[in-house]
Amino acid sequence: MDSYLANKRIERESHLPYYIQLKEILCTAIDQQHWEPGDRIPGEPELCDTFGISRTVVRQALNEMEHEGYITREKGKGTFVAQHKIRESLMQKLTGFYQDMLDRGLTPRTQVLKQRIVKASAKVANYLEIEEGEPVIEVKRLRSVNEDEPLLIVTSFMPANLCPTLAQADLENQSLYAFLESNCGILITRGRRFIEAVAARPDEAELLQVEPGSPLIMIDSVSYDDNNTPLEYYRALHRGDRSRFEIELLRLPERKAKHSEQ
Template identity: 25%
Template sequence: MEIDKNSLVPIYEQVMDYIKKKIEKGEWKKGDKISTEKDLMELFDVSRGTIKKAISLLVEEKVLTQKQGKGTFVIDENISFPLAEGLISFSESMKSQGIDFETELINLEKKKADEKIAEQLKINVGDDYLFIERTRTVHDEVVMFIQNNINIQLAPNIDTADYAHESLFNIVEKYSEHKVAYSETSFAAVPSTKTISELLHIEENSPLLYQEQLVHLEDDSIIELGRVWLKSNKFYVGSILQRL
């Protein structure tokens, strides 16, 4: 693209327009790193000050974001988790927002229930349950760590499912032959532990959003205890409440 230096449109605005069009066409997607200031200077044959002004204004408009020592990126919108739109899993919520993500299965094993797990899943101490650990990545950034504790008494052979590619709720409904009905869910702000910090590639004691939920089937039985740790700068929980 050539800059029209005789145009009444300021040069920095022409640079801004170029960047916006690259994003609109999908050439630069959410989370992508854009060209360096030096490359843009050479492309348009303009000063560094002009490029800096264009980028600075696009940062103010929340089109771009700058990461110290890494460069300038197309802003990656926060991921919404709407509470008032029915019971959906995080994967279902992200898919509905058009967000591409990858799931990595870290651990899957049968464990014996201790008193706490037995009480929460309504099973006997010593009964088998399925313990799963996974992470989710968006634009090459790990954004959440998930632990699932599944009552395998209610879903035989559920340990054979593909937890890296299928929605947990779909798996549960398939193997239990019952619909997921409702959950008891709580949220809290917590500091990251050493283990979770390593998985999320953040500093220890960084602020996280923590979700814990008990998932019930249509017959009221408890199928799963889920725990999720989310980067607080990537997620927000929203709800629309009506005044009575």
């Protein structure tokens, strides 16, 4: 019997269904790193015997864990702990990837692939509300976490006149947003993001170490200052198998209907 599971049990008197209790036990074992990514966890028969529950209950718990990305199941081989997905904040935060990862206790790594001044394409010009062909600074980066496993590719564009020194800045060891604020006095206060599922092109797949056609999460973002002036447009391509986005929703006060007097 697995040493971690030896002291765990299903509470028969609890109002929680058995499959939820089992799921919580197994997920806690993964969260506390009793099992590491790639480890094989006990199979259905062993879990049935250990907890005195039916195979239907076990399968329901494992199905939910697989759906949530905790485990993967391989026919004829068993059930394995999946690679941990990196949780990122999609809304309500404009700290940038670098600071977001540091805040979560992770070590972000950056490889700058391009850093140059180019002419704005029609699409970039439209997002930045400038004329097509105007000079913009393009920065393309490969972002990784901890073990240098690639997580996303992000390509940013910014009007060249806003922060000329950005074209030579060291962006492998600092946040882009932190550089803009400390060196150019630029503070991003608002952003709009557009999310879409896409398939990895061969060049993108090579950088992200996935198969061509693998699912990616594409985010187009425009960042603004207090005057609603567009400062930056970026496109980020996140690995679908390693990313999980957190969205915080707020309930706004309901507006009372106005009734005009007759």
